[in-house]
Amino acid sequence: MNDSKLSSRNFRSARQEAAKAAAEQQQLGEPYAGPDSSYRLAFADSEFLLSEDLRSIRLQLEYLKPEMVQREFGIDSTIVIFGSARILPPDAARAVCDAARTTGDEAAIKRAEMQLAMSHHYEQAQRFANMVTKASQRLDHNIVVVTGGGPGIMEAGNRGALEAGGPSVGLNIVLPHEQAPNPYITPELCFQFHYFAIRKMHFLMRSIALVCFPGGFGTLDELFEVMTLQQTGKVRKRPILLFGREFWTKLINFELLVGTGMIGADDLKLFHFVESAEEAWGVIEQHYGLVPNEPSGADKGRLAEDI
Known part of the structure; x- marks a missing residue:
């Protein structure tokens, strides 16, 4: 018997169907x-897909594409890093x-001196993501870094x-000014959004922690949405x-x-409040009782489960 049949x-x-219909349409002239x-x-x-009446469909598509791709890659727990796009690497600063x-x-x-002073946050963010990725490789549970x-x-x-040799996700957004994805994102996990709301939803859906470095309006928007959702x-x-008690307590x-x-x-x-990558990872490690190469006691995907 032919099982393929x-x-x-x-x-x-x-x-x-789309390829066949397109070819036939061209033949019709x-x-x-x-x-x-x-x-x-x-x-x-x-x-038709870009028409005003199909906004609800575009919202659904924008939700589904990153969801399906991340599911295909087995991504079920993430740590999200927020912070300013204007903070330079130390050498550039x-x-x-x-x-x-x-x-x-x-x-x-x-x-320029302030930019140089703030550039240490770039180093800490880089170090923290490196630590998360290396720790994930030693754990019984996969944890992936996500940024904007x-x-x-x-x-x-x-x-x-x-x-650190691991994947990471980039959730880009279309803005009035040009915003290109940075070159360090895993290409298959680099997404582009039109709707801020859907993008912010994806930040939260798989997150087990959110790490917020100094930033402006966008960073504050993301931070306060998360705190409001948890508070309520x-x-x-x-x-x-x-990251950085002095910055945050002066700002708020x-x-x-x-x-x-x-x-x-x-x-x-x-x-x-945390001041270093090590301190930040220590808080997360203690919160979840993460132990290398030992089951966390949670089923796959439970870390990122919301109510």
């Missing part, structure tokens, strides 16, 4: 092959500082994972680590929020 498809695949013709399969018609000093422009020198896919802290995270019980608790007066009753004292337990 028993299990063969009853219908041609969508890819086969005008007016059916013209750009204004509606004689196309709906799922192969980009003009040093070069900017040296160039500024030659100009004699005090304002430019001050800005751009430059700065995001680049540092993907770079650290690559240098929409997602289960997981470590939120804020958490005590004022407690003192004025805007948040409860227990809400301060939603996050931890």
